[in-house]
Amino acid sequence: MKRTVFILYGLILLGLSFFSYAFIDPNLIYYKNIYSGFAFQNKTLVTILYLCFIALLFVSYLFIIKSVNRKRFNSKDVRFLIGITCVGLFFSYPAMLSYDIFNYLTTAKVLFFHHENPYLIMPIEFLGDPFLLFTHAANKLALYGPVWILFSGVPHFLGAGNFIVTLMSFKLVALIFYVLTVLLIWKLAKNLYVVSLFAFNPLIILESLLSSHNDIIMVFLVLLSFFLMQNKKYLLALLIFGASILIKYATLILLPIFIFMLWKNYKGKDINWKNIYYFSFLSMLIIFLLSPLREEMYPWYAVWFLPFIFLIPEKKNILYLSIAFSFGLLLRYAPFMYSGTHFGITPLLKIVLASLPVVIVGFSILSSRPKWRNLLQLGWRKIPRLRSE
């Protein structure tokens, strides 16, 4: 049984990795030999296939976390499944769902190859640079924090000037931080179920291992600072927390929580870590929900708040709603995949698809509570009475 599950899970991931190559950008000259244009010519089929993969990944996710919770899978099985997840998605095409990885590469090139300040000089100013053909934010100054920009030098130099090697180096960095975050969650929770909630969540794995977003690094650093606080290494915790802020700025919202922890330590009082995780979840969720004010509610921003709720699985309703939301956020990609445009009905469909699973799960949670069930039934009963009057 286990073996079949492992094989099926591995096949789903490999299938998704293979499928991701249907999305190769026509301007990506380095991949021209394997460019098919399939995703752009068969939009309906591709959207259906994508939805099937997402559904399969969520079914696998629910099955794995249930198996871990019921002790059917032990730590060795979980480690093996994490290995399958990493290998299965490492060779995928990273710009299937987002072009951000190209921005990382291009920004690193501005600093480490052209020796220019990416906060002042836009990639588009390097006329004739082949990266401009496929970089979608070439007309923007660096969007990320200095720690990320400096750190992106590691994969940039690992690539040694070869585009594909550089691209894979960026993927490797994301993979390493995904594994490190999994290990850290194990250290923080000492609970296999918590680890599984994070390690196999389709949104986490797609945004970290397929799209290779740097959000996983920011989250790793903030969790590491919490871990260091637990081990009374305050100065180091402060430095790491600062580094996390300077990856993508979002964790700045956790500053009051961090100050509260330092104050508690100063007073010699114990910290209720469950509350810390809960308020961190709420803070990161708020900043996530405010993200449309800046640009758009991008699915990978969910990596900011999901790890915190996974650390407190006791809050079942919020956990279920968060998992449903992560499913809905991955559905947000479908309207664009189908229509090929960000305009028209696409924005509305994105909102509907992202919120639909949350509404369904929310409704089922409410209907399972006797108080709410009675209220809902009362509501239904009132209508015929009014009519009869």
Place this chain on the structure above:
Amino acid sequence: MGMAQKEFRVESLELRMRKIFLVILFLLALSPHQVFAESSYVLPYPSSMPGSVWYTLHLVQERLEKFWYFGNYGQFSYNLKQADKYLVEAKTLFEYKQYLLADRALGKSDEYFQRLPYYLENAKKENRDISAKMQLLKDASSKHIEILTSLKKDLPDTFNWKPERKSATELNLKEKIENSIKIRERIKSRMTYGFEL
């Protein structure tokens, strides 16, 4: 004199009147006011002026920014920004007849402006396509020349600046502005006809 001849005379008179009218129109178009070749390049607003506390802070900021604007394109942006800033400062000070300060500001603008081709040459050596930056510098030169030419006609040729309890300074304003224009014209022609590396 026949009728046909009379009609011919009237027609030729009309033709002559029309010609005269066109000549007058042409002469009116060449009215005495001077017309400059206007550049679309936009100069910044004047920032704080010498004597203000903010001016000292701006000088510190200017020094620090030099390190932030690293790289050939970075330095190009930095020097162009400073050249523009000091030109606007000089213009404002000239208009307020603060000739000594204006003269110094123009000197700084010249200094920054003269450095610009160096960074573009370096960028070219790195095999970068600098055509857009060359056009930018050409536009900036035109704008600077436009401002300096308009300043030149309103300023005295020389001015004896005599501060209290200090020795007087003879400012050769016309020569200074002409020199600034020459610097920019030289750079503009280099941008038009290319670098000789």
